[in-house]
Amino acid sequence: MSDAAIADIADVTPDATKAAIETEVRQIGKRARAAARALALAPAETKRRALDRAAELIRARAEDIAAANEKDMEFGRAKGLNDALLDRLKLTPERIEGIAAGVAATAALPDPVGRVLAEWDRPNGLHIERVATPLGVIGVIYESRPNVTADAGALCLKSGNAAILRGGSESLNSSAALVSCLADALEESGLSRDAVQMIPTRDRAAVGALLRLSEHVDVIVPRGGKSLIERVQTEARMPVFAHLEGLCHLYIHAAADPEKAAAIALNAKMRRVGICGAAETLLIDKAVAETLLPRIASSLSEAGCELRGDAAARRIVPAMAEAVEQDWFTEYLAPILSVRVVDGIDQAVAHVNHYGSHHTEAIVTEDQAAADRFLAECDSAIVMHNASTQFADGGEFGMGAEIGISTGRMHARGPVGAEQLCSFKYRVRGTGQTRP
Template identity: 60%
Template sequence: MNAVADNVVGDIELHMVEMGRRARAASRALARAETGVKDAALLGMAEIIEARAAALMAENRKDLEAGQQNGLDDALLDRLAFTPERIAVMAEGLRQIAALADPVGAISDLNYRPSGIQVGRMRVPLGVIGIIYESRPNVTVDAAGLCLKSGNACILRGGSEAFHSNGALADCIRDGLERAGLPMDAVQVVATTDRAAVGALLRLKDSVDVIVPRGGKGLIARVSEESLIPVIKHLDGVCHVYVDDGADPDKAVRVAVNAKTQRYGTCNTMETLLVSRGVAERILPRLGDAFADKGVELRGCEASRAILSGIKEATEQDWSEEYLAPVLAVRVVDGLDAAIEHINTYGSHHTDSIVTEDYTRARRFLREVDSSSVMVNASTRFADGFEYGLGAEIGISTDKLHARGPVGLEGLTTLKYVVLGDGHVRG
């Protein structure tokens, strides 16, 4: 594997600089690669991963054994584990990326100017993407596939708990690239558990164009603070559902319950329920019963506790808490303006939804809530790349520059202006 070996004694900074240099060279080859060649590499990777399933599981067992010895809990071990089904899903994910339209080279907004020239914008790769992630080794495959299809080289730094699994997957990926005639340095996995490699990667501003962290708050906070390179990230997923005066009660219950209970540990799960005072006494008891049936602990404001007896009192901290658990903050608000103010004050600019039959209020909510995804009469759980028709995603961005929301193939490209003329000169 053409990366930093874990037993190398030397300057990790220099190793990372060399990886960046090779990635930059590979990115130029990828930028001009035809779609068919990139797709052939993706399909080759999928075949190799399936063919090496037994070997992948053998390497994965080394990580699982080390994790058990290091006291990883059952949930983390489950996220780490390979099964034949999960290996098949990784291979299928690569095939799905191959089936997506290639964004590179697409020209949009091409218009004639009075001078006779045509001006438009073309999608091009970002260049080199550094991705730092934890736990799930399937991210190695997803990230490599998305970067390849969008014409970007990538440097991947997975967590130490998946060291052997990521190394085995890296070999499959690089062999797939070689089979298709693409440079193997297009995907490089940092094969050292030394945390110094992360800091070194974050300083490669001359060879890496963007950093994408995927993991817990600690990792993302560190990357955001230390990186000398632009970062695509979200820190928290404090998502809201607001039940408006004009809501259909059945829709309100269906949407809110799904937004909270379909999965608890995801960044697009609802963490705070807002209910307009005008419908609180009518809708909150139904919601309270539904959440009680699901085993969700409610923490409410004074008004909601007066309607739902026995629920815990919410603190100021609860309004900005990402529980990632069967716990939900509930607040009664004085209508749409108060709901928007609460979301923009306490939310994390991730995903927020209104339940209403009032078109005017729905339009105001869409326009005024400052989040990367804003919804009407739909569960916040829809906020991901697959549900948006983007295919796999590399993450969610709550930033406002470049990419915002689920980051799929298009989010891994940028735009440049192109001008078409026929000997035109400026007079």
């Protein structure tokens, strides 16, 4: 995704500067750890009030935030960012209001800390509870999207975690302005402003320093492209909630309802092409390709989608471009769709598990047994039957705000919201029991 974010990882800083940055990042981590200990015990109402206040401050300081963003835009233009990246960086008044509304919505979520996740009694009278607790200190590394600064910061705080934020270097001023709103709101609410901090330098050495700081950082959440995430997974000395790309597949099974297939294909690809739940590859059973593919292809083409097919698909729709091996591995995030004709479920599942990113896959079929098999055998965070892959979203799941969709299998999988940013502990209550 963000090449800028990827470049930020490389280390080309002089040793003396690196040492100074290492020291600074360590200090940030130390303060975050202390703040996290206190925040973990903060009452739900205090956290809610702090986040509400942060939303107010974002609204009240909208002009300052816009001015800070304009500095970032100048920097970005000078750096030669393309239009898509500049658009992602840009904060309009509407977008700033959207950010404030998002923080207020997070404030209104049920508090995830202290929930009793399970409880039971033992024959010896011990009462055991599994209780949700914060994770601790969360490091978030992300693209030059200022809104993520507020979204991620607010979610971390809601779940009782301290956050250390490192956005793409172009968003430094915008992020600083937003972090100030969160930190000031924390302070006004009697909490520590160190509970949300950002790395205040564009220097790429700071990322390496953060990834080594296992003493003070409990988990790293990277958002971005494959190479960023692989690099983080290699370098991080703490657990990583990987938010890999969404190389999502839509599989049209032989027993698909043609209307549903056509509607879902168009929606899954074209509703928004730049989100991680957008379909990138269409798999279609050869039994129905002859009848269904021309219709799906023409509606996609009319909507402005380029199709790249394998040989069998191109025999049916000769206007398609040729798909090469690399296409099956590609998250286009653009109006392009690769198309492959398959023999049936086995081949569809094998394709998904080989080429996919374990994010979201959907099958269209009226055959319940076929759907069950596809849902069971695709090794992905989200598997869907007769629904568009674009529903892969915390909000659509009813989970409130999300920090992203985790494609790993540990701890958090799928949409990562406030609940998923929690750990748990066991609380055991006795009346003097000793173990025989």
